[in-house]
Amino acid sequence: VGVMGPWTCDPLLARALPEVASRLAVARLNRDPTFNKGYWWDAVVLAEACQTPQAVTGLLNAERYATGLVGPLNPATCGAAGLLATAWNKPLVSWACLGDVDGLDTLVIPMPEPAGVLHAVLRFFRWAHVAVLSAPQDLWREVAQGLAQDLRARGLPVTIVTAAGTQEDEAREALRRVQRADGIRVVVMCMHSVLLGGEEQRVLLEKAKDMGMTDGTYVFIPYDALTFPLPYHHVPYPVLANNTKLRLAYDAVLTITMDSPDVTFHEALQEAKEAYEIPAHIDPTQV
Structure with a gap:
């Protein structure tokens, strides 16, 4: 099984330890x-x-290495990967594909589609008008564009799709575009969660607080948490404890994540560590 991802160019994704995770999975x-x-x-x-x-x-080059593939994480790459996997008659397991997947006969989507879950929540609260803000890296730009197209296909007007990096003026300009647009209620953030160290999201939320956008006028939804079970039961996040402005801004954040009722990700990793299934030096809370 080939496990594909931008492990060498995204330091936060590298913290997912794909080699350790894949070895643990195949061993079990x-x-x-x-x-x-x-x-x-x-x-x-x-x-x-x-x-x-x-x-x-x-x-x-993937065909020569594996009889099945997990990934890729870039939705723009996912369509091409799906067509190649179909031609090779190899299964492709990916949660990153957005939009039309017709013709991708060997594609396996292992969980509820994040865009579909997001659409269901937006419909429930009757939040129709959406802005999508992304980090500047290619991966997140493609996620933002793919998500916007998917939501539009489901009937939701997505009027703003733009990127904002770690500079305050970038965040300010992106948020001003949101303010100038008519009727936007929800801002979907396609970037690493600040709870996991995402610097772009920290800057964006702090600037939103400065601009008076975290008083309930707008709802900020992190997209990445839709794709994995973000620990939330009795979990201290130092980034919130140590930053008053960010903690206040975070009141405007609605987190939608996969539930893991029996054991959190960190607890499961700790159990694997105690069973000597993963190296002893790994700190589960840092993964």
């Missing part, structure tokens, strides 16, 4: 005959290029 798979069906599984980590064009061309 190989121990369980009800899942492995007599096959011996192995995994190889395939680095996805940082720039979208290079990421697409890099897919051509």
Whole structure:
């Protein structure tokens, strides 16, 4: 199984430890005959290029390394990966594809589509007008464009799609565009969560607080939390505890995440560490 992602160019994604995670997964798979069906599984980590064009061309080498693929994380690459996987007759497991997936016959979507979940929440609260703000990296720009197209196809008007980096003036300009647009209620943030160290989101939320946008006028929704179970039961996040402005701004954030009722991600990783399934030096709270 090839595990694809921009591991070498995104320091926060690198913290997901794809090599450790994939080794843990195949080790458990190989121990369980009800899942492995007599096959011996192995995994190889395939680095996805940082720039979208290079990421697409890099897919051509994936066929020789794996009989099945997990990823890629860039939605612009996902369509090409799906077509190639179909031509190769290899399964492609990805949660990053956005929009029309017709013709991607071997694509397996392993969880509820994030855009579909977001659409359901927006419909429930009757929040129709949406802005999508992204980090400046190719991955997040493609996520933002793909999400906007997906929501528009579902009937929601997405009037603003723009990027904002770690500079305050970038965040200010993006938020001014939101303020100038008519009727926007929700701002979807396609960037790393500030709870995990996302600097762009910290700057954006702090600037939104300065501009009076966190008083209930706007709802800020982190997109990345839709794709994994963000720990939220009795979990201290130092970034909020140590930053009063950010903590106040975070009152305007609505987090939608996958539930993990039995055990949190950090607890599951700690159990694996105690069972000597992962290296002893790994701190689960830093993953």
